Amino acid sequence: MKKQIVVIGLGRFGSSVCKELYGMGHDIMAIDSNPETVSTMSDYASHTATADATDEGSLKSLGVRNFEYAIVAIGDDLQASVLCTLMLKELGVPKVWVKARDQQHQKILERIGADRVIQPEYEMGVRTAHHIDSEKVVDYINLSENYSIIELAASDKVIGKTLGSLNIRKDYGCMILAIKHGEDVNIAPLLEDSIEDGDILIAMGHKDDLKRFEDKGL
Numbered sequence: 001m002k003k004q005i006v007v008i009g010l011g012r013f014g015s016s017v018c019k020e021l022y023g024m025g026h027d028i029m030a031i032d033s034n035p036e037t038v039s040t041m042s043d044y045a046s047h048t049a050t051a052d053a054t055d056e057g058s059l060k061s062l063g064v065r066n067f068e069y070a071i072v073a074i075g076d077d078l079q080a081s082v083l084c085t086l087m088l089k090e091l092g093v094p095k096v097w098v099k100a101r102d103q104q105h106q107k108i109l110e111r112i113g114a115d116r117v118i119q120p121e122y123e124m125g126v127r128t129a130h131h132i133d134s135e136k137v138v139d140y141i142n143l144s145e146n147y148s149i150i151e152l153a154a155s156d157k158v159i160g161k162t163l164g165s166l167n168i169r170k171d172y173g174c175m176i177l178a179i180k181h182g183e184d185v186n187i188a189p190l191l192e193d194s195i196e197d198g199d200i201l202i203a204m205g206h207k208d209d210l211k212r213f214e215d216k217g218l
């Protein structure tokens with residue numbers, strides 16, 4: 001489904017969000033106060049505009065209220081980020097996602113109605129730490145404080161074995177949701193399916209159980 005998205009602030013974060021979404025075929029309006037920055041994005045957005053995103057009149061005349069999503073990616077100017085977010089919510093944009101530079105900024109944005117707040121440096125730092133802690137963990141998603149879905153690289157311990165013979169559910173309390181094999185994904189693995197070299201296991205469970213599986217089972 002094609003989405004209508006306005007991206008405000010085309011720094012490193014905003015421009016990468018913009019390019020990626022445009023590449024996926026979505027309808028993107030890219031806005032920045034710096035005309036040079038705007039011109040670099042002309043090939044990566046459906047529409048571009050040079051405007052001060054804290055000016056309500058500009059936002060209105062650009063028709064920002066008709067967009068389903070707004071991404072506010074102004075990090076350094078806290079006042080501009082907050083003001084712009086507030087106006088987007090007042091104009092009735094249903095989903096306003098905002099980049100924050102720190103915890104304090106995040107708190108303010110949540111209070112004034114941001115639908116989602118992203119702290120890229122912080123979040124990427126946490127992710128990097130997990131990758132270093134376990135080189136087996138390819139990626140992970142937190143479902144809640146205690147439960148996650150993680151992607152684990154198959155090790156020699158499991159290569160050539162069937163899921164059934166590994167008893168993962170019984171011994172570790174985790175579920176193997178899928179097995180990635182190159183570009184193929186086996187999304188409903190059976191007990192008789194065997195794990196091959198280079199496979200990635202997608203496992204769901206309690207963090208402690210996943211950790212145990214990763215340490216002892218792999």
Ligand code: ATP
Pocket residue numbers: 008009010011012013014031032033034037051052053054073074075076077080099
């Ligand atoms: P990065 O994503 O590179 O980390 P950042 O979070 O450090 O960015 P800035 O560099 O301060 O944030 O701003 C990102 C972009 O937002 C810049 O291109 C800047 O010109 C633009 N910008 C800043 N203030 C406004 C504003 N009031 N209206 C529109 N664009 C703005």
Ligand code: ATP
Pocket residue numbers: 121
């Ligand atoms: P962030 O991760 O917050 O985006 P950044 O990429 O903007 O950071 P800086 O804020 O410039 O980078 O630097 C990060 C940290 O590195 C700071 O705490 C700074 O004091 C430290 N730092 C910068 N230069 C040096 C140096 N030559 N030696 C040791 N530490 C340094």
Ligand code: CA
Pocket residue numbers: 075076
């Ligand atoms: Ca910056």
